[in-house]
Amino acid sequence: MKLIDGKKISSDKRAEIKEEVAKIKQQTEKIPGLATVLVGGDPASRVYIKSKIKACEDAGIKSFHHNLDANSSKEEIIALIKKLNENSEIDGILLQLPLPQNKDAQECLNAVSPLKDVDGLHPFNAGLLNLSKSWNEIIEKNILVSCTPLGVVHILHKSGIIIEGKTAVVIGRSNLVGKPLSMLLLANNATVIMAHSKTRNLKEICKSADIVVAAVGKSKFVNKDFIKTGAVVIDVGINRTSEGLCGDVDFDAVKDMDIKITPVPGGVGPMTITMLLENTLKAFNNRKRYLSNRMP
Known part of the structure; x- marks a missing residue:
């Protein structure tokens, strides 16, 4: 048996991401931002969120965390997501799953702007993936x-x-x-x-x-x-x-x-959180390109 060292591969990739974030900050004076949303206090979810926030800090990505009560309604979750969509400092939004009390997770995920969907679970981004003909196309189009x-x-x-x-x-x-x-x-x-x-x-x-x-x-x-x-x-x-x-x-x-x-x-x-950081960078670049194309 030969072990595949995901930790080493992850560490190397995070070093690249950190370098890229520093370059973005130097060139644009902006810092990519990731918002995490946790509904309730599931212990495993808390550990995941903590790891994600720490990874953001290590990479130089700005972290915005929001913790909602377990009894929060679907409408309250969606209202928060809409506010995060409108926040120009935030490039990526991650809604930690699973949601408590059998709330409609997909409806909440659908509220996330496709440009900020760093989990790739919005139907728009899932559709782009399914329509892609090759790996090169996925990379070139920066698909989340x-x-x-x-x-x-x-x-x-x-x-x-x-x-x-x-x-x-x-x-x-x-x-x-x-x-x-x-x-x-x-x-x-x-x-x-x-x-x-x-x-x-x-x-x-x-x-x-x-x-x-x-x-x-x-x-x-x-x-x-x-x-x-x-x-x-x-x-x-x-x-x-x-x-x-x-x-x-x-x-x-x-x-x-x-x-x-x-x-x-x-x-x-380790690669899951690393790719979350990578997707936040992609989302930053995609939003920058989208907003520049909208300018008169």
């Missing part, structure tokens, strides 16, 4: 894509793993990971199979894949029966168990195999 899938592709590129022509199986079909990641891999010319809980013969399908992405949300779901020799395994899962953090892949069961794999923790996790 969900952070975790973007981080996965960055890990593959920086690890020297060839995607083009490979068969990739993505286990999971969420709007946050499975669907956008499948589109990103397709844009990199992989042959993509999107698998899920209703997929028949899942082990056999995964066993034929060159790249297996586990994003199913089930602790140690993927074992050695899913993976062929020489495969690349990307573990997106973060599950809190009595034994501590573990991924969707049974690490102990595959550790003696001849594969490349992202560990949990230290694999995909």
